[in-house]
Amino acid sequence: MEPKIAEKAWDPKLENAILKKWEEEKLYDFQLCDNNYTIDTPPPYPSGRPWHIGAASHYAQIDMIARTARMSGKNVYFPIGIDRNGLPVELYTEKKHGIRMRETERGKFLELCKNALDDLEAEMIQIMKSLGLSGDFKNYYRTDSEDYRKFTQETFIDLWKKGAIYLATRPNNYDWVSGTTIADAEIVYEEIPTKLVYMKFITKETKKQIIIASTRPELLCACKTVIVNPNDERYSDLIGKELIVPLTNNEVKITPHHSAKIEFGSGAVMVCSYGDQNDVALFRELQLVEVIAIGLDGRMTEVAGEYQGLKPKQARTKIIEDLENSNLVEKIEDISHRTPLSERSKTPIEIVPMEEYYLKQKDSLEKMKKLGEEIEFYPNMHKQILMNWLESISIDWPISRRRFYGTEIPIWHCNECSEPFVPESGKYYRPWKDKCPAEKCAKCGNTEFTGEERTFDTWMDSSVSPLFVTKFNRDEEFFKKTYPTAIRPQAKDIVRTWLYYTLLRCEKLTGEKPWSEAWIMGYGLDEKGMKMSKSKGNAIDPLPVIEKSGADTFRFWSASEINQGYDFRCSEQKIESTRKFLSKLWNVSRFLSSFPIIKSGQLSESDKWILSELNKLISVCKEGYSKYNFFIPSTAIREFTWNIFAAQYIEIAKARAYGIGFTDEERDGAIFTLHKVLSTILKLLAPITPFITEHLWQTLYSQDSIHKENLPDIENVDDMSEMTQLLSEFNSKVWNEKKQKELSLKDSIKIDVPETLSQFKKDLIAMHNLESN
RNA sequence: GGGCUCGUAGUCUAGCUCGGUUAUGACGUCGCCUUUACAUGGCGAAGAUCCGGUGUUCAAAUCACCGCGGGCCCA
Incomplete structure (x- = not known):
């Protein structure tokens, strides 16, 4: 008998024809029914080439979730989106065109970012399709579209009206030469020779002398506590006692903290606002009241007393002189210090408190824990990442960023009295170029406004993905039948961000959890178990692999090689x-x-x-x-x-x-x-x-x-x-x-x-x- | 630096909750075999101090403690 199948082997090239057929038959088109199974698909971020092979594997598995549900009789809604807001594309664009964001006209810069994204996105969509994703490609969305940004702004306006958002100062990385805050990603570190000054502090009660070493003596005026390691026997009897700060004569407490290294300097460390990032963390953790010692002009403020107006470096030289004259210095060492510099101006960054918008979250933590308990995690062990995070949240969520490529914060400020004006929702607002919709200030009657130039943290956009895809506030019937969604599939590394923020935002806006299940995938590593990165040269481009071996081979490899929730190694030979x-x-x-x-x-x-x-x-x-x-x-x-x-x-x-x-x-x-x-x-x-x-x-x-x-x-x-x-x-x-x-x-x-x-x-x-x- | 998490042949994995077998299966490697749907195949072999140490026990991959290493997040 002649076999119906004549070809001697499976040819992956047949996949293209099958894809085309599925598309023609509209096999995966979504029609609203009653037994909807909605997937809160992660919108991937097109950050550069090549796309990560681990991500391709991730999406292949998300498709398996969709297909499993479909073959279990569910009406599957599998939306496809692309996340396009945020820092990476700004950095990519700067590098690609050899330009600086802040030295480029904003509209022009946004245009360049958009083009770069379109380009990268096309390749990503191509990979997603050829992997056989049974998603709703026809209606794919972008988080930087007018629709999506309008939606993000709406949710912000809603939360603003509910009183969930406030302004507060927080420390920022600040480059005073460029006059701008900079993101952590724009900081470079360099070993710079500096002086480690051993200063004499005195205990208030017993007048005992304590030596404290610092590279930033000019911040004595902003010193709020001195920490010692709890295991350091030299200081065990002084914990909780008051110290007199030299020159300023302020009184500060000695606090035990594990971050003080016994072997560094004298073992006692002064904590100032703000010498470095560790100080920021300590001020937050110990709830200290900050002092602004360095202003936005990069000079010492009035709290520095006679040193006001000097640049930190000048003030340092002067203070060392004065300390020595008063016999308050034990010794000075020349050391090499790993110093954070602004990538663009190559000057040391200062950490300066600035006003930012915050979304309240501390008051929701108990509720979040309860929702976390209710949600089924696959694998269950990764629920712990969320629970641990909920335990450690100590401040509200700062949601404003001094960047360009993001959703604009829809606020104008009165030029006279600074009163904020928040417009009605329903439109996409760009306050940096749009005229304020208000005629005059509600408070003082002034008619001149300045538009907010800041954008949202990208998690403000991505955290409403389940609401956007279920047409919250836009189509009530659709929303009712698709929300809460069935499942959130996502990677392990963003449980504390994307998963948590989605939970927070959706609960605040709807009073309900966004999904009943969360599926958490591990991270794709190279053959030796190391993280893949372009600079290390161990990144594998998924596209040629899929083209050569076929999507099914890739998918079967992904399924049979990856243990649920665990990190996995990628090897072309094995695929x-x-x-x-x-x-x-x-x-x-x-x-x-x-x-x-x-x-x-x-x-x-x-x-x-x-x-x-x-x-x-x-x-x-x-x-x-x-x-x-x-x-x-x-x-x-x-x-x-x-x-x-x-x-x-x-x-x-x-x-x-x-x-x-x-x-x-x-x-x-x-x-x-x-x-x-x-x-x-x-x-x-x-x-x-x-x-x-x-x-x-x-x-x-x-x-x-x-x-x-x-x-x-x-x-x-x-x-x-x-x-x-x-x-x-x-x-x-x-x-x-x-x-x-x-x-x-x-x-x-x-x-x-x-x-x-x-x-x-x-x-x-x-x-x-x-x-x- | 801190928190979390994981650690069984080159790789993936079963066993671990509740201690007792010769530590399971697969990929890869090596050797042999044109053999019938399939050499993109078949048969066979080698390969593991169960990350290390200490403890508990008659007995530890399994339980406890201390380390080491990888990864992630935060700094």
Whole structure:
């Protein structure tokens, strides 16, 4: 008989045609129903080339979630979005064009960013499509579109009206030469020679002298406490006592803190607002009241007393002189200090408190913990990342950024009295260029306003993704039927940011949790287990890998190699070798395609045995799918298909399927069972490898798509799994003996079928051409 | 520097909750075999101080403690 499948191997190039067909048939288009299953898809950020192979793997698995739900009878809503706000594209654009953001006209700079994003995005969409994502590409959204930004602004205006937003000062990295705050990503560190000054402090009560070393003596006026390591015996009796600060004569407490290093300087460290980032953390943690010692002009303020107006470096020289004259210096060491510099001006940055917008979150923490408890995490262990984070939040969320490429904060300020004006929602506002919609200030009646130039933290945009895709405030029926969404799939590294902020924002806006399940994936590492980065040169570009091996190979690798929630290593060689399994599946199908499809037959004991094994497989797969753990079905299916179905059953049933020495009914039993098993395998595998299963399904079994099928159900059959090992041992024994005796597999041999396998005797004799006994 | 988290052959993984088998299976490697749907295959072999140390126990991959290493987040 001629096999229906003629080609000798699965050709990944067929995937393109299948993709096209799915698109033509609108197979994955979403129509609102009642049993909607909404995925809060992470919108990927096009930050540069190449896209991360770990991310490609991540999206392949998110698609498996969608397909699993679809094959479980759900009406799947799988939105596709692109996240386009934020710092990375600004840095990319600066580098690409050799320009500086703040030295470029804002409108012009935004245009350049937009073009860069369009470019990077096109490639990303291309990869997502060729991976076989069954998403709603037709309606894909961008977080920098007018619609999305308008929506982000609406949610801000809403929260502003509810009183959830306020202004407060917080320390910022400040480059006084460029006159701007800078992001952490724009800081470079350099070893710079400086003086470590050992100053004499005095305890208030006992007048005992304590030596404190610092590279920033000019900040004595902003010193608020002195910390010592709790294990440092030199100071154990002084903890909690007051110290007199030299020159200023201020009084400060000695506080124990683990960040004080016993071996550095004298072991006692002065904490000032703000010498470095550690000071910032300590002020926050110890709830100290900050003093502004350095102003926006980069000079000492009035709290510095006689040093007011000097630059920090000049003030330092002067203070050291004065301290020495008053005999308050024990010694001075020349050291090399790792100093944070502004990447652009190469001057040391100062940390200066500035006014920023805050969203209240401390008052929601208990509520967040409760929601966190209610949400099912896959794997459960990663719920801990959220819970630990909720325990450690100590300040409200600063939501304003002094950047260009982001959603503008919709506020104008009165030029006369600074009263803020927040417009009505419903429009996309750009206060840096738009005229204030208000005629005059509500407070003082002045008619001149200045638009806010700042943008939102990007998490302000991305944290409303579940509300945007469910059309919150825009389509009530749609929202009601899709929110709360079913699942948030995302990476482990942004649980504290994206997952947490989404929980916070959605609860504040809707009073409900955004999803009932969260699926957390690990991180893609290189072959040696190191993080991939462009600078290290160990990054793997996913596109050529997918083009070469095919999406299904890539997807099966992802499923069978990645343990749920754990970090994983990416190796091209390993991805390529996964293809062998698809070849095996192809060949099994090609062989079976030479037999007709029949509805029933007389089942032999061997048929009943493989159907019982198949039943076990269905049960394992469905268990794995229900936990969105694709490692379980993929490895189980490979094991079953290769080692049980192909290696044992097909060999056992082959002679009977050919009908030689068997009745037609017996023959039909074999043919029926062969197809029953293969069609079940295809359905079980369809969420993981949608292309090859579709091709084989449509070639063999149906005109219609396999992706409209449901996952197979468990059937009520007797468990015969104890036979599996006996059968495979007996078959191996026969094959080995023939090999030893240099017989062909067709040759006859005299081996008795053991009593335990007597029920399979007829099949086994025919299979091995055993001399009848 | 701090917090969290993980650690079983080159790689992925079962076993760990509840201590007792020769530590499971697969990929890769090596050797042999044109053999029947499939050499994109078959058969076989080697490969693990279960991260290290200490403790508990008759007995530890498994329990406890202390380290070391990777990763992530924060600084």
